[in-house]
Amino acid sequence: MLLSRISGKRLAAMLAACLTPYLAGAPAHAAGEEIAWPKRLIVSAPSSGTPASMIMASIARVIEKNTPIQRVIVQPIGGINNFAPMMEKGEVDIAIHSGADVLAHMAGLEENRMSFMRTLLPTSVQAFVVLTTPDKGIHNLNALRGKVVYSRNPGNTMFDPVVKALLAGAGLAESDLKANLTKANNTVAVADVVEGRADALIMPAMTNVVMELRQAKGECLFITPADDQMPAVKSAMPPGFYFETLPAGSRSYGNTDEVKNAPMYRSVLLVSEKMPKALAAELVKVIMEHRDEWVGVHGQAKDWGVMSLGLPPLHEGAREYFEGKGLISDEQKAEQETFSAMLSQGN
Incomplete structure (x- = not known):
């Protein structure tokens, strides 16, 4: 048979040549952890036509283009009292909202502590x-x-x-x-x-x-x-x-x-703490590494992905990415620890 006449080294080289184009286009997984890619993501955004909605719609196309996720649906669902219960049930995957308002809920200054939410990405500044x-x-x-x-x-x-x-x-x-x-x-x-x-x-x-x-x-x-x-x-x-x-x-x-x-x-992209670490890290990586494809959509987009103070606790996957890139200052890390301790005291 033909395969019996091909040396092991030559066969390996042929397979590598065939698979390289596919592997090169595949998303990189977090080290040692398989990513369970969902078929779609539901994103709660402000009213259609707002800068945040426009930027998020552009990021949605980037995610669809560069991950196995087939559809990212961006739609206006309403404020925190609307999207948060849906996120807790798994009906909403990502939400754009004021980080200060989220922290007010987490601190018990507002009804419903909603302590399960985490920051995936910083967005606009006000x-x-x-x-x-x-x-x-x-x-x-x-x-x-x-x-x-x-x-x-x-x-x-x-x-x-x-x-x-x-x-x-x-x-x-x-x-x-x-x-x-x-x-x-x-x-x-x-x-x-x-x-x-x-x-x-x-x-x-x-x-x-x-x-x-x-x-x-x-x-x-x-x-x-x-x-x-x-x-x-x-x-x-x-x-x-x-x-x-x-x-x-x-x-x-x-x-x-x-x-x-x-x-x-700040406003932030929020996800549930239950989102797998590898998935969160890869989403942040894809968004940040394809920044040039969405940052020109609106002037506010320049602030998206830029770390600062005032952020609700980062999802562990997002923190892994930003720390790995050296994008979190010591002051920001200290504040993150303070907010995490606040959550622990309330639970």
Whole structure:
């Protein structure tokens, strides 16, 4: 027979030549661990058309192209009270949500601890500040005394403790404000500031809001804690927030001048702690190694996959990847240990 005439070395070489194209295209598995690839992934994302949904849809195509997963379905399922129970039951695999809100639940500051969720990947970054205009006479947190502000959001209490922490930096409480209004939408709130019915907005710094205030009043001021107020603010700030300096002329926030001590928070891709370590590690690897295929979808995509403080506990597979690449700082590792200890105490 033909095979009997072929030497062992030659047969091995022939087999290697035939299999190499297939092996080269196969995803690398975590060392010593077989990956149980699902046929599909269900991803809970914000409303269709948002930057996060657009970026996630592009990442979904990358996953389909570079893994055995056949379909990655990205759909708006709703907030944490909608997707979290579904994730716990295995009906949702990945969700995009605010890391600070997840940590608030994990810390017991909100109903339902939801301690089973883990971070697969950091996503967008957001600053939370006081926005006002020059004619209001507000140049520091102390000047909020006796002012009318918008800070409340109907059905979303995530930012309430952040507002209290900022006020605490100036030795103020909500009772020291003339009024703290509930924001039905940004359009009405901005109009009230412009037309004199309100003095300031305490909210995520959104470029469109900043530009509207600047166009109407000549400038939009960003008010954040002074250096001597930082100890009081930090001690009152809920988990998941950290502080950075916003460079002057930031395209992400629209600020004219440099803004020091800006409270920041992250959104993240969440998965269940039950996701196999090898699967989580390989998903992160595929997403990060094909970054050039999705990072140009929207300006916010540049922050996706960039480590920082303020992240809910990383999934062990994700942590293995980021630590292996040297992408986690000692400060970030220490915070991760603190958050993990918080979970252990609550269980």
